[in-house]
Amino acid sequence: MSSSRDDGLGLSLSLRCPENHSHDSPPPPPPPPAAAPFPLNLFRSPLPFMQQHKPSPPDAFHHSTDGNMEARSIFRGIDVNRAITVIDCDEEVMVSSPNSTVSSLSGKRSEREENDGERATSSLEIDDDGADAAGRKKLRLSKEQAAVLEETFMEHNTLNPKQKTALAKQLNLRPRQVEVWFQNRRARTKLKQTEVDCEYLRRCCENLTEENRRLQKEVSELRALKLSPQFYMNMSPPTTLTMCPQCERVAVTSAAQRPPPR
DNA sequence: AAATGAATACAAATTACATCA
């Protein structure tokens, strides 16, 4: 299903494998002291308030061209997005989902959510189409909605309440939906980054294994040479390994190339 | 100033639904 889809995560990968250094990319900056060996930081820190959104026409996303899904829904007589949208107009006091019991009906969270006009998609309210009253309806965001959310996420991956409300209004969604989308989006980003990190570490491991194998071989060769003095006298200067402070790669230099000791 | 509780935000884990092959 996802094979042809671009995930659009827009990750900025700062990971580098040693084998990539020699080509066109400049050497990486020295790592920060006492930090992770490579920057794993995914997220920019939350920026100050988002610039004022240009309010789009309130109906902008009702004419979704989200081909397949929307066409199917309409064809079946159930336009999920639209149904929710209509309810949005007067659902601000609705409460919980069927599954959320305590935490949504009492206590601090529910208070916040009620104030936010959230938790409004309870199928108890919207299932006039005969849907299972115990289940939850799931909204599929239109391409336009997703694009705007994505665009906003690229600017900053968190929203303050003001931004959330504005964006929700712009997209004709509930603030809670915007909030959930951002939460899920952050989770996806983190997951992707974790996968990248794993791949990086795997390659590093491979490289180190290969390096270790090479060094082991060199050691055994040197030991063999040590046993035959006539070769030992004629051999080239011993090689030494130095650690490049910038890229932390092992560089091989011969004694002839080394600067004289101070 | 320290303790406490409420409110809030977020991450992580999970569930449940929509969609596709």
Place this chain on the structure above:
DNA sequence: TCTGATGTAATTTGTATTCAT
């Protein structure tokens, strides 16, 4: 038409932080 896989919206729970008392 059915089914399993996949993506993702939504929920639940726990934790950290902030703020007022």
